């Protein structure tokens with residue numbers, strides 16, 4: 001009996017000693033230290049992923065029109081359409097400089113990307129080189145999937161009459177047979193803001209915004225889209241102007257000013 005009592009006493013003593021030990025262990029556990037901000041938690045160790053929601057950044061998709069080789073395959077001009085058009089046409093060529101439109105479009109697109117990034121935008125480039133094979137429908141789908149807020153399509157114009165000069169913007173009308181008509185007003189606003197700012201910065205004549213419902217790359221879009229015809233490569237003096245690097249920097253600045261204006265109000 002005495003021996004049992006003795007053992008019980010020892011056991012009780014051991015228990016009493018163990019309680020504060022385990023309690024202090026608990027307090028000093030990694031989890032608690034993390035809670036008290038003494039140690040960085042696992043979540044804090046990882047740099048916060050920069051997304052549109054956390055940064056509030058706007059994302060712009062840029063489509064430099066055309067590519068080295070045209071693709072004469074056919075594709076529907078809009079979702080569910082029986083009307084088909086060439087996947088990618090060849091584009092025009094500068095009458096004075098001989099520069100093909102696809103090269104010009106990509107040069108301007110790259111300048112625009114740089115300008116937009118310096119202003120805090122995120123940019124998605126639909127193409128970054130000339131030797132690609134991406135149809136106009138695929139370009140719109142790429143922009144749709146990219147999570148971009150808007151899409152800017154860069155092109156240059158051409159006409160048999162070499163005297164014609166100026167820039168214009170093409171947008172889908174309220175009568176457009178595809179879903180993009182629901183964004184017609186936003187498209188017009190975007191196109192108009194860009195064209196106005198572009199012409200102000202470059203001094204190129206503003207030929208206005210034109211409704212176009214036959215553009216595959218626009219009709220497949222699910223985000224506000226503007227196609228900018230930067231000027232006429234069929235006009236010798238405008239062509240020479242458009243190909244100057246310093247002028248292309250101005251063009252990019254003008255387009256970016258228009259994008260700023262679109263998001264400002």
Ligand SMILES: [Zn+2]
Pocket residue numbers: 065066091092101155156
């Ligand atoms: Zn073009």
